Amino acid sequence: MTEVDVFISNYTLVDPEIYQLWVEGHTASEAVAILNEKGLGVETGAPLELIASDLQEQLAFQIDPHTRLLLIEKYYEFDDEVIRELLGKKLSSKNRKDLDEVAEKTGKPLKSCRRQFDNVKRVFKTVEEMPGSIVENIKNNFYLPDELATKYACIVFITCIRFETSKKKLQHLSFNSWKMCCEAIMEQWTYNMIGPEYYDTEMDKEFLLELRELKVLLDREKDHKHFCCVCLKPKLLQRNYVDLDANFRLYTRAILTLATNLHKSRDMKNLFVDLAQILEYFKQGNWTIHDLELFLLAYGQCASEIDIIRTDSIL
Secondary structure, three states: OOOOOOOOOOOOOOOHHHHHHHHOOOOHHHHHHHHHHOOHHHHHOOOHHHHHHHHHOOOOOOOOHHHHHHHHHHHHOOOHHHHHHHOOOOOOHHHHHOHHHHHHHHOOOHHHHHHHHHHHHHHHHHHOOOOEOHHHHHHHHHOOOHHHHHHHHHHHHHHHHOOOOOOHHHOOOOHHHHHHHHHHHHHHOEOOOOOOOOEOOOEOHHHHHHHHHHHHHHHOHHHHHHHHHHHHOOOOOHHHHHHHHHHHHHHHHHHHHHHHOOOOHHHHHOHHHHHHHHHHHHHHOOOOHHHHHHHHHHHHHHHOOOHHHHOOOOO
């Protein structure tokens, strides 16, 4: 007597929990053990052998649109801590072979780390030379939801600009911190124009070159400091105001040196290293985040009050 397994359905049903275990890189036996701990066998009455056989087979099924989108999204989701380890690294075969270190450091299965590496590489290779919005290009080519597409867009952007990400002073930055910074840069410093000649992965060169004109603030440092101190004296903590009065030259020269050199690819690459150094100055002065935000806002506003800038529309 021959036994035949028969499956009849228009669309297959996908268990999101089991699929998630596979995406995370668990083997069939590991997944069965996890499901068993959660009591799946008790709830369904299915023996462990049946659950295992369901996980071990690779079959082709017809899938409804909703489930298809679920599978795609889950497959392309990533762990922020894994991607943080990959930021700034070349997406080469050599680095793929070295993912053991990433898996050990993050506590994620090696199989999952490889999936995430391959996904990042696949997305990057597909959209790196496409004109227009990175986010839209990723959504159109990979059918990813907005939030996930935006995350991948930031990874692509960091890789294209080749930002330095691995220096010791940057290690504390989480992926979410990088994402927030890159979203601001992509919004403010790239062309943001429609046309085949405009790329979301390219900085607005004309804007960066214009920033060199801000060197005039060095010649009007005394006026700039005066306006800033008058504006901030009633707002800052006393210790932070005293520090500003004593170290304004250090702060303004660091800021202007960074800004006026961003047109150089090397300086753009080291943007976050230089920002970390500027922040270190304020940390040494025991500034609070709130007072630092007040200072940076006033720094720009007060610069616009200096006559040489106020009378020049470009500046």
